[in-house]
Amino acid sequence: MIPAAQPLSVEVANVTVAYTNGHIALRDASFTLNGGTICALVGANGSGKSTLFKAIMGFLAPAKGKVLIVGGTAAAARRSKLVAYVPQSEEVDWSFPVSVWDVVMMGRYGHMNFLRIPRAEDKRIVQECLERVGMTAFRDRQIGELSGGQKKRVFLARALAQKGRIMLLDEPFTGVDVQTETAIIELLRSLREEGHIILVSTHNLGSVPEFCDQVVLINRTVLAYGPTETVFTEANLTHAFGGVLRQFHFEHSTIQEHDGRTVKLLTDDERPLVFGKDGHLEYTDRQGREALVKERAKEVGE
Numbered sequence: 409m410i411p412a413a414q415p416l417s418v419e420v421a422n423v424t425v426a427y428t429n430g431h432i433a434l435r436d437a438s439f440t441l442n443g444g445t446i447c448a449l450v451g452a453n454g455s456g457k458s459t460l461f462k463a464i465m466g467f468l469a470p471a472k473g474k475v476l477i478v479g480g481t482a483a484a485a486r487r488s489k490l491v492a493y494v495p496q497s498e499e500v501d502w503s504f505p506v507s508v509w510d511v512v513m514m515g516r517y518g519h520m521n522f523l524r525i526p527r528a529e530d531k532r533i534v535q536e537c538l539e540r541v542g543m544t545a546f547r548d549r550q551i552g553e554l555s556g557g558q559k560k561r562v563f564l565a566r567a568l569a570q571k572g573r574i575m576l577l578d579e580p581f582t583g584v585d586v587q588t589e590t591a592i593i594e595l596l597r598s599l600r601e602e603g604h605i606i607l608v609s610t611h612n613l614g615s616v617p618e619f620c621d622q623v624v625l626i627n628r629t630v631l632a633y634g635p636t637e638t639v640f641t642e643a644n645l646t647h648a649f650g651g652v653l654r655q656f657h658f659e660h661s662t663i664q665e666h667d668g669r670t671v672k673l674l675t676d677d678e679r680p681l682v683f684g685k686d687g688h689l690e691y692t693d694r695q696g697r698e699a700l701v702k703e704r705a706k707e708v709g710e
């Protein structure tokens with residue numbers, strides 16, 4: 409078992425993962441995450457994000473390299489209930505008669521004995537997790553009777569109920585509306601405040617600078633990782649995605665005189681990533697973010 413008091417860390421060291429058909433999905437991938445971090449995992453379709461999550465969980469054994477969670481193996485971390493994982497999609501029989509409450513209670517199974525009789529503590533935690541994702545009103549609803557975004561919230565609540573201090577979230581924002589995305593981001597921020605490590609894959613590039621301290625950019629290997637400010641550059645993103653990113657340019661030809669320098673973009677599915685003059689990242693909470701970056705740099709003695 410891994411002692412609870414150990415400082416949190418996830419170390420991916422020179423990890424190569426090959427599938428049984430011989431396809432090498434990830435080659436020589438390396439990065440390290442420490443407690444109190446939200447890290448985005450960004451890459452095109454098929455770049456190896458889900459593979460990396462599965463390798464961190466220990467569901468796929470690396471052909472080379474290793475994953476260390478708080479200095480121990482993935483299996484030890486799972487036994488110590490350190491890690492919670494929300495896969496991209498759940499292979500679930502949606503017609504199975506199980507309620508939202510039951511699904512979130514499944515997150516407590518690892519903490520129960522073999523009889524799986526929930527204690528008052530388990531019920532309190534399930535209640536609290538449903539509240540945190542705003543799904544209390546749906547607690548008795550059958551899981552198959554929820555919308556896609558509501559299902560996502562419920563699986564997030566189940567992961568929260570596991571009380572793992574390392575959360576791996578594979579595309580939690582896919583198919584959710586802006587309000588739900590904002591609620592999930594708020595939740596992740598509060599987990600960061602509690603010292604958790606959150607690794608979250610996303611295609612919503614515009615959200616990344618809003619809430620992620622660090623970024624791991626991948627394309628079958630780790631192309632770059634580190635603070636959002638230094639990694640999330642136009643050059644790195646172009647390298648990672650090749651020609652597959654949509655590009656909008658707002659030059660003087662499209663910004664009219666009477667608009668000053670103001671441009672408004674409305675979008676629902678994907679938040680655009682906006683670079684300002686000289687390639688700096690544009691996001692709403694710039695001041696708050698800069699203060700946070702300074703504070704964190706001080707903490708790690710940079």
Ligand SMILES: Nc1ncnc2c1ncn2[C@@H]1O[C@H](COP(=O)(O)OP(=O)(O)OP(=O)(O)O)[C@@H](O)[C@H]1O
Pocket residue numbers: 427428429431433451452453454455456457458459460496
């Ligand atoms: N079980 C499998 N057997 C063989 N190859 C696989 C398997 N699962 C995934 N792959 C391949 O490994 C590569 C990485 O897949 P992965 O699911 O990790 O990508 P991803 O970055 O999560 O993609 P997406 O953004 O589409 O979710 C892809 O080329 C995929 O076809």
